[in-house]
Amino acid sequence: MTRELPDLFPGFETKVVQAKNTDFFCRIGGSGPPLLLLHGYPQSHVIWHKIAPSLARRFTLVMPDLPGYGRSSIPPRTAGHGTYSKRAWAAAINDMMRALGHETFFLAGHDRGARVGYRLALDFAGSVKKLAVLDILPTSDYWDLMDRGFGLKIYHWMFLAQPFPFPEKMISAAPVRFLEHTLASWTAEKTLDCFSDGALEHTRDWFCRPDRISASCEDYRAGATIDYVHDKADRDAGNTISTDVLVLWGSKGIASSVDDPLAIWRHWNPRAQGMSLPGGHFLPEEAPDETADALLSFFGG
Template identity: 70%
Template sequence: MKEAKPDLYPGFDSLTVDTGDVQLFCRTGGTGPALLLLHGYPQSNEIWHKIAPRLANHFTLIIPDLPGYGRSSVPPLSSDHLAYSKRAMARNMVELMRQLGHNRFYVAGHDRGGRVGYRMAFDHPETVKRLAVLDILPTSDYWDRLDRTFGLKIYHWLFLAQPAPYPEMLISASPIDFLEHTLSSWTGNKNLNCFSEGALAHNRDWFCDRDRIAATCEDYRAGATVDYEHDKADRDAGNRIKAPVLALWGDKGIASSVDDPLAIWRNWCSDVSGKSLECGHFLPEEAPDDTCNALLDFFAS
């Protein structure tokens, strides 16, 4: 029997919602307008636990695990990777929010969650009031900019997108070592100090599941194929995100690999603002106060 994990969201509710395609585990709490918080790789909903108490004073928070991550169900893998496309995940999140009574809401997404967020803003503009994206650039921009230097920095995009079962076989040989190396190498200080022991315990628990390792690889296979094509179709059509967008990135993060991340987002958005924070990739855990202040200023404006 697995050891019980600490509750990182005291006073919040836990529930699982069946969206038809996937069962999404989420934490909910707070009062006010609805704010959907989406995590990234290789994490789950716990990334928000440091800033959720302050945000909950202003918003009704819905904090799910993405499909295949954490305690959400694992869609089957397929040759077209569609179940793990950000289009499918965005549709799942819209249905989750609808079932919880929220037809229009705010969205903040870190890493993969940011990609789900901006795809939601493209595909379901009637639902997204404002969008914050944390330490990402659009998927097609990353792929189109890959060169020797950038490829070394985001090597995991190439590795995880390899055909099954190659990356999952290697990760499963030592999942905790892979997880902790990945987490520490993407922080500004190159260690695990910013992550609470409780959050690490939750992460270690689900990341040892071979099916979930496969699911997270499938997420990146979708990024290299169908997600890229969806981005390219919007770019070629001249479509732009109409909701106001806030782009935040760590000054030692992944998005800082380009000279001006905000200039990239201006190509995709009608109304975008943003800035860098003093941290690496994991803004909500490395710079919780600055991240929370920026989100409160943006969503309350």
Template identity: 65%
Template sequence: MNKNLPEMFPGYDTVEIETADVRFFCRVGGSGPPLLLLHGYPQSHVIWHTTAPYLGKDFTLVLPDLPGYGQSSVPPLGGSHEAYSKRNWARALIEMMQVLGHERFSVAGHDRGGRVAYRMAMDHPEALERVAVLDILPTADYWDRLERSFGLKIYHWMFLAQPAPFPEKFISACPIRFLEHTLASWTAARNLDCFSREALIHNRDWFCDPDRVAATCEDYRAGATIDYEHDNTDRMAGRKIKTPLLALWGDKGIAASVEDPLAAWANWCEEVAGAALPCGHFLPEEKPVQTAEALLNFFSA
């Protein structure tokens, strides 16, 4: 991987934090109460580079790459996919935050990061002040809602979750074309215009690493198996997220495929608010100012 990548967070510290299971590559900056920001697929912490200048005025921002993504370490793949479960990732990220001196914090997650964020809220409410999720519904809801039209929209869930090494070999044959098609197809404009040149350089760099492509597939295999089981166990037991939760989604995004995303989240939360923004899936990059304003209003309440 190229170590001479464009600087996206001037003035921020670069830290690498070893936890029991993962070495996290992380950027830290801003001032105020701690706010953990988590990215999704197929991206890295760089997604927050346009919102960080707004959020960092009021919060100390912690921006890690998820395990196997960006420059964080790649956990071993396994038959149970447990190393890639959102429960494991939530636990590791709490450990990372404790190393940084943050016993209690708020968290916002986009896409796969949102799945880690709500799992963190479900499993570790004592660690969280507030939680925000961007353009997702709970994992169990997505799998249970799969039918013809929704399946076409999130075809990648079934493709990436296929047994190794089929999807990773397929992607790695032409990784940049797959990456850029995926990014463009999930925006409202169906192009790459919302992504800065520098952000795309970062993305292309790590997505050309076959081991990291395999890790992202393993993330989705976990989603189809162990993550679903964790969600369903909580649902069947009647457990709900007690931490106040904000759900944001793009009105042309993936979560908008259901009639009422907020009502779906209300089934999982004791206290929930939310709204749609005029964009596709990538809220932090398609609508950075509106996204930052919505997060600031929620986390500052």
């Protein structure tokens, strides 16, 4: 990050917090109970910039970049992908919140961040007061549902999880083209129109770096291996998420590939509530007003 990027969070603090050998780049602002917001692929904390002002009127927002993404430090690659497991990331983020003085907190996650979020709620049940997951199904459910149609829709799960360095070399040949195709293809309109110029500038800046391309691939390798094992172990043991869960998905999003996303989540939390919102996968940017209203109602209720 060598050039000045637009400030999408005026009035928010910028802070680097170290936890479990990870330096988390965070934007922090607002007042009220702590609300942790976790982004997904292929983005960073800037995904929240449209809804942060309204949420910050009710909550103290903590918006880190996930390990390897944005400006957070990059975990080393290991043979079993354990440093990229959602269990390891959840433990680090839980420690990050404690370092900021938050023993308990609300949590909303989109895409990969939602996977960290439900893992954190499973492994550190006392920390998460309420959990919102945006446009995902649990990792093991996605893999178990994988068939011809589902595989075509989320082909990137198989592609990014291929052994190092094949996907890295393919993406690095044209990183901006890959990034912008991926972003546009997951929106309802199949365009980049919902993304602000500033957000795209931030994302292009970090995504083009080979070490961060590799980190995001490692994230998906963990999803295909160790994360799946952790999920299946919880399901086999009958473990469920104890806190209240809100499930939001885009009417044309990835989670809408199944008839009833909420029914799948109720295997993990029988009391889960939720709804479809207009748009595709990127709810905080495609449907910011509806997403903010749903989160304010859930966490503020």
